[in-house]
Amino acid sequence: MLKDFNLEQLVSPLLEWYGVHARALPWREDPAPYRVWVSEIMLQQTRVEAVKPYFERFIKELPDAAALAACGEEQLLKLWEGLGYYNRVRNMRAAARTLVAEYGGELPADYEELLKLKGIGHYTAGAIASIAYGIPVPAVDGNVLRILMRVSEDSSDIMKQSVKSEVEKLLLPVIPKDNAGSFTQAMMELGATVCGPNGEPACNRCPWESYCLAKKNGSHGHIPVRGKAKTRKIEEKTVLIICDGEKVLLHRRPARGLLAGMYEFPNLSGYRTQEEALDYVRERKLLPVKIEPLEEAKHIFSHIEWHMRGYMIRIAQLDDGVEQPSGFVFAQAEVSEEKYAIPSAFARYTKYMNIRLGQERYE
Secondary structure (H helix, E strand, O other): OHHHOOOHHHHHHHHHHHHHHOOOOHHHHOOOHHHHHHHHHHOOOOOHHHHHHHHHHHHHHOOOHHHHHHOOHHHHHHHHOOOOOOHHHHHHHHHHHHHHHHOOOOOOOOHHHHOOOOOOOHHHHHHHHHHHHOOOOOOOOHHHHHHHHHHHOOOOEOOOHHHHHHHHHHHOOOOOOOOHHHHHHHHHHHHHHOOOOOOOOOHHHOOOOOOOHHHHHOOHHHOOEOOOOOOOEEEEEEEEEEEEOOEEEEEEOOOOOOOOOOEEOOEEEOOOOHHHHHHHHHHOOOOEEEEEEEEEEEEEOOOEEEEEEEEEEEEOOOOOOOOOOOOEEEEEHHHHHHHOOOOHHHHHHHHHHOOOOHHHHHO
């Protein structure tokens, strides 16, 4: 169990290992508080290599809290397009507005004050406080939980908040007061590059190999323990790619709820027939001239799965000045790429209109 394990013995070998093996990452080159904050929010549920180009573009466009606070909705979502979990960046903007209004535009060098900002929980506050300000507080994410559960052969359920809180409590006296930032990043690095979540851990490259009880007893395949996740709800949808020449019809989602405020291809609940799809088009006073079925696709959210079927529907060209359906916009592909943020849930269908999403636009 972790509470009975000597955590002090792990500190020196971990820091020595990190000094040699730390990856060169853009946010590590200049660990200013704002840069640490942006990187940590981006890295939630996203791989490091995928985050790098997003981080660099975001910092270039929005270099500080004042710029983020003033950023418009469409630019904000477009900068985040492809990273998912869009409420994260909306929360960042809300927090940035608080920083401008109450903290002079700077993230406070205080763990408890950081926790007051929207979207910043214990992990992110710990990461900012320790990495940017050198404050000896824990930052416990999935990587940290995994390596500590394995080294101590602790079979506690890491999905329980009580377990995470206990780990934070046990780490607090161990963090080196003169090197808190490196300690935080070293644990993240060890979990990301050596003792990962998938496949066999690279024990021969681990600075904790001689201390690790999971290695000694061959139990790493069963640790960490995760409680059974809730079954995701499956929603069937019919996606419509409605084209007027080189333009495609986009619909803006409601301001609240899943994928709030983003642009999507019009879609209907359930699997619909071709005639039902054509009726949808006619109801919007558009004239369909051709319809063809498209491939099926699936997208997984945290609690929902979308199972999708699609149709490509060509319509008669609209005359200039004809009013577009309310809540919709006909957009050229290049305009959509620059202006309208489309969720990656629709990535399988964007190719039919030569629309590239997120990082794909820059490759």
